[in-house]
Amino acid sequence: MSNVNRREANPNNGDWAVEARGLVKTFGDNRAVDGVNLNVRAGTIYGVLGPNGAGKTTTIRMLATLLRPDAGSARIFGHDVVKESQIVRQLIGVTGQYASVDESLSATENLVIFSRLLGLGRAEARRKAADLLEEFSLTEAAKRPLKNFSGGMRRRLDLAASLIAQPPLIFLDEPTTGLDPRTRNQMWDTIRRLVKTGSTVLLTTQYLQEADELADRIAVIDHGRVVAEGTVNELKASVGTSSLQLSIQNPMDIQVARQTVEQVLKVQSTVSSEVGKITAPMADADRVTDLLIALRDAGIQLAELSVQKPTLDEVFLTITGHGVKEDASKASDESDKVREVIV
Amino acid sequence: MKSSYIKHVAERQLRNKTSFSQSVSNSLTMAYRGLLKIRRTPEQLFDVTLQPIIFTLMFTYIFGGAISGNVQNYLPVIIPGILVQTVITTSIVTGVQLREDMDKGVFDRFKSLPIARIAPLAGALLADTIRYTIAAVLTFTMGYIMGYRPDGGLGHVAIAALLVIVCSWAISWIFAFFGVIARTASSVQGISMIVLFPLTFLSNAFVPAETLPEWLQWFVKINPISHLVTAVRDLTNSGTVGWDLSLSLIGAAIIVAIFAPITVRAYMRRT
Missing domain, CATH: 3.40.50.300 (P-loop containing nucleotide triphosphate hydrolases)
Structure with missing residues (x-):
C-alpha cells in the first residue's frame, strides 16, 4: 500500500x-x-x-x-x-x-x-x-x-x-x-x-x-x-507494532535462533516450523541491529528478513471484533480464532 | 482538473430562502425536464390519445338515442362531459408517474440542490398540462368529426378547453399527494380511480341531473365536477360565462391552496 x-x-x-x-x-x-x-x-x-x-x-x-x-x-x-x-x-x-x-x-x-x-x-x-x-x-x-x-x-x-x-x-x-x-x-x-x-x-x-x-x-x-x-497510520499503530519476520536457511538452527531473538529483543516470538520462519513484534527498531550481530555471532544464516506493518484489515478486525464481510451474529465465536491467527 | 479553484466559503453569497422568481424559474426548468421525458418516451401518450377517441365514440353512440333522442342532439351534452371526464382522468397519470419518478435516484439529487422545494413537483405537474391539452384538442376534434358545431364559437371553445386544463392541473395536486405518500405506483392508480370514478359519473356529465333520484340529485348538484361541466357547456354551447365558471375556478384555487403545501411537506419528509 x-x-x-x-x-x-x-x-x-x-x-x-x-x-x-x-x-x-x-x-x-x-x-x-x-x-x-x-x-x-x-x-x-x-x-x-x-x-x-x-x-x-x-x-x-x-x-x-x-x-x-x-x-x-x-x-x-x-x-x-x-x-x-x-x-x-x-x-x-x-x-x-x-x-x-x-x-x-x-x-x-x-x-x-x-x-x-x-x-x-x-x-x-x-x-x-x-x-x-x-x-x-x-x-x-x-x-x-x-x-x-x-x-x-x-x-x-x-x-x-x-x-x-x-x-x-x-x-x-x-x-x-x-x-x-x-x-x-x-x-x-x-x-x-x-x-x-x-x-x-x-x-x-x-x-x-x-x-x-x-x-x-x-x-x-x-x-x-x-x-x-x-x-491511517494512527489506526494501524493502535493495533500494535510492526512485526519482524526472519527466515532461517538451516531449519536445524531454528530453536537457537528463536532463543537469540527473544533474548535480544526481550519479547515473545512465534515459529512456523515448516517454513522455518520466526515472527516477533518489533517495538524498538534499533535493537534489530543487535539482533543481526548476535545471529551472525551464533553462526546462523538468514534466508530472508522483512518487516510487516499491520494492515487496515487487521485494524478493522481488532476494532470491530469481526471481519468486514462477516455477519455480526457469526462474529463472536469466530473473532477469537481470527485474532489468534493474526497475533 | 481544468476547472478553476473552488471559491472559498466565506466569499460565497449564501441565502437560506428561495425567492419567488427562483421558485418559478426552477419549476419551469423541471417542466422542461418533464417535456424532454415525454419526448423521449412518446408511448406514454397512448392513453391521452386513445381515451378521448374511444370514449367519445362509445358514449355518444350508446347514450345518444336514449338520452337526447338522437346522436346529433346529444353531442352538445356529451362533448363537454367527455372533455371534463377524460382530461381529469388523465391527471391521475401525474400521480402515478411522480411515484415512479421519486423512486429513482435522480430525486435525491433534486433534494440536495439549493432549489425551491416545490420545483420538482410543480415542474412535473406543469409538464403534464401538455397531456391535458392533447386530450382536450382530441375530444373537440372527435366531436367536430361526429358533427358537433358549438354555438359559442372557436374562441369560447378554446376558453373552455383552457378552463378544463387549469382545473385538471389543480386536481392533479390531489393525485400528486397520493403519489408522494403511497408506497407503489399501482396503489396510486387504485386510490385515484376510486376517488375519481364516482365523482365523474355521479355528475351531470353524461345524463341530465333531473332524471336522477332526488337523493342523488342532491350530490350531483354539489359535485364540483357538475359545475365544471356546466361551465364548459355554457361556454361552448352559448358563449356565456356564468356562476359555474367562477365556482370551478374558486374550487381549483382551494384545491391548490390545500394540496400544494401538504404535498410539498410530505415530499420533503419522505425519503
Whole structure:
C-alpha cells in the first residue's frame, strides 16, 4: 500500500467542513445511526469506513440534508443542516450510491438541467455541460441515453453533475462499489484531483484499500457508531507494532535462533516450523541491529528478513471484533480464532 | 482538473430562502425536464390519445338515442362531459408517474440542490398540462368529426378547453399527494380511480341531473365536477360565462391552496 501521494491535512486552514455531534437516526426499531460524531477539516479527504448496514449512507444522507436527524446536530462550514438547509445545499455536492441522474435523458440533457436549476443561463449551462463531459471523458457518449451507459460512465456522469456548482464539500457514497479495478483507479485519480482544486471530500467505503489509498483521516463505523477515528497510520499503530519476520536457511538452527531473538529483543516470538520462519513484534527498531550481530555471532544464516506493518484489515478486525464481510451474529465465536491467527 | 479553484466559503453569497422568481424559474426548468421525458418516451401518450377517441365514440353512440333522442342532439351534452371526464382522468397519470419518478435516484439529487422545494413537483405537474391539452384538442376534434358545431364559437371553445386544463392541473395536486405518500405506483392508480370514478359519473356529465333520484340529485348538484361541466357547456354551447365558471375556478384555487403545501411537506419528509 503506497503512502507516497498522501498529503498532510492543510494546517493553515482551520475551517471545519463538517462538524457532527451525536447524530441519531432510527428506522422503526433499528437505530441505523446511533450517536455519530465526525469532524472533517476543510481541504482534506475523509473516509468513513464500515461494513454494509453500518450506517454510513444514513450518516451521509443526514449531513447532505436528505434526511432529518432524530437527535444530535451537524454543521457544514458552520451552517446547521436542519436550520440552514438551503445554505448547506449551496455548499455541497452529493454523489449517491446509486447514480442520481435521469435514466431516460442523455448525459448532456442531465447536466444542462442540473446547471439550469443551479441558476446558470441557457448558453452558460450548455458550455458547462460540454466542459464537464470533456473533463470526464464522456463527450463521445454525450447524446446517448443513459440506458446504454456502463456503470463506470454513469458514476463519472454522476460525479460531474455534483461538480457543476463547484461545491467546497463533496459527499461520495461508495464511489467505486461495483466498478472494475481499472475504472476504480480512474475514479481515485479523479477524487485526488478534486481535492487539489480546494474541495473537501467525505467518502464512504467498504474497501479498506480505498480508505488507505485516499483518505487523510478515517472514521471506522459499525452498528451506527464511530468505533475508531484517526489517520491511517494512527489506526494501524493502535493495533500494535510492526512485526519482524526472519527466515532461517538451516531449519536445524531454528530453536537457537528463536532463543537469540527473544533474548535480544526481550519479547515473545512465534515459529512456523515448516517454513522455518520466526515472527516477533518489533517495538524498538534499533535493537534489530543487535539482533543481526548476535545471529551472525551464533553462526546462523538468514534466508530472508522483512518487516510487516499491520494492515487496515487487521485494524478493522481488532476494532470491530469481526471481519468486514462477516455477519455480526457469526462474529463472536469466530473473532477469537481470527485474532489468534493474526497475533 | 481544468476547472478553476473552488471559491472559498466565506466569499460565497449564501441565502437560506428561495425567492419567488427562483421558485418559478426552477419549476419551469423541471417542466422542461418533464417535456424532454415525454419526448423521449412518446408511448406514454397512448392513453391521452386513445381515451378521448374511444370514449367519445362509445358514449355518444350508446347514450345518444336514449338520452337526447338522437346522436346529433346529444353531442352538445356529451362533448363537454367527455372533455371534463377524460382530461381529469388523465391527471391521475401525474400521480402515478411522480411515484415512479421519486423512486429513482435522480430525486435525491433534486433534494440536495439549493432549489425551491416545490420545483420538482410543480415542474412535473406543469409538464403534464401538455397531456391535458392533447386530450382536450382530441375530444373537440372527435366531436367536430361526429358533427358537433358549438354555438359559442372557436374562441369560447378554446376558453373552455383552457378552463378544463387549469382545473385538471389543480386536481392533479390531489393525485400528486397520493403519489408522494403511497408506497407503489399501482396503489396510486387504485386510490385515484376510486376517488375519481364516482365523482365523474355521479355528475351531470353524461345524463341530465333531473332524471336522477332526488337523493342523488342532491350530490350531483354539489359535485364540483357538475359545475365544471356546466361551465364548459355554457361556454361552448352559448358563449356565456356564468356562476359555474367562477365556482370551478374558486374550487381549483382551494384545491391548490390545500394540496400544494401538504404535498410539498410530505415530499420533503419522505425519503
